[in-house]
Amino acid sequence: MHDAADTARAAFDASVGEHGHLHESSLVEFAAGVLPAPFELIVARHLRSCARCRAGALDAARVGASCGRAAPFIRLPGAAGAAATALGQRVDDILTGGRRHPTWWHVFRGLEICSLGERSQAQLWLLRAQPGTVLPAHGHGGDELTLVLAGSYFNGRAVLEAGAVEEADEAVVHQPVVTSTAVCVCLAATRGGLRFRRFLPRLLRRVVGL
Ligand SMILES: [Zn+2]
Secondary structure (H helix, E strand, O other): OOOHHHHHHHHHHHHHOOOOOOOHHHHHHHHHOOOOHHHHHHHHHHHHHOHHHHHHHHHHHHHHHHOOOOOOOOOOOOOOOHHHHHHHHHHHHHHOOOOOOOOEEEEEOOEEEEEEEEEOOEEEEEEEEOOOOEOOOEEEOOOEEEEEEEOEEEOOOOEEEOOOEEEEOOOOOEOOEEOOOOOEEEEEEEOOOEEEOOHHHHHHHHHHOO
């Protein structure tokens, strides 16, 4: 017998396949409360809409509890810490227009970026890209975790739609392409910066701090 959560999980899995979900290591780090606030925020937001990863995070929290880890170190799905919650409020304020002059950088044609600053050696960004925008090919000096808030993009393997996440590390080089149907808005956390292959994005990296 299927309940509403099963139906939602099946619909989400059908839309993103095996892509679009969190790695087990991220779920364990989230449950243990050791993720930097920008990453923690994105994990918490994904867990809101993804029953599959929520179940994984609950399992990780249960394992942590059975190993004697006590609250507040065991973070349940949806429960973000104070720093991540405050960051999330800033994000919502910007997206709903509550902030009169959010700092959006037009980094190149079709792409705007808004920096939400650095927390615990990790940075948080909002990205807004017009339909069909091809982002610069880049590798990573550390981890990158992206959550699609609106629209969708193709990452070379799958189309990621609202609610989906993509994790990238030093081994990944990719060039996201925004699909042609709608403006794509993403929330991205980075550690260690990005490595662009072409001169212009490298120059922008110096200016914007990506
Ligand atoms: Zn998921």
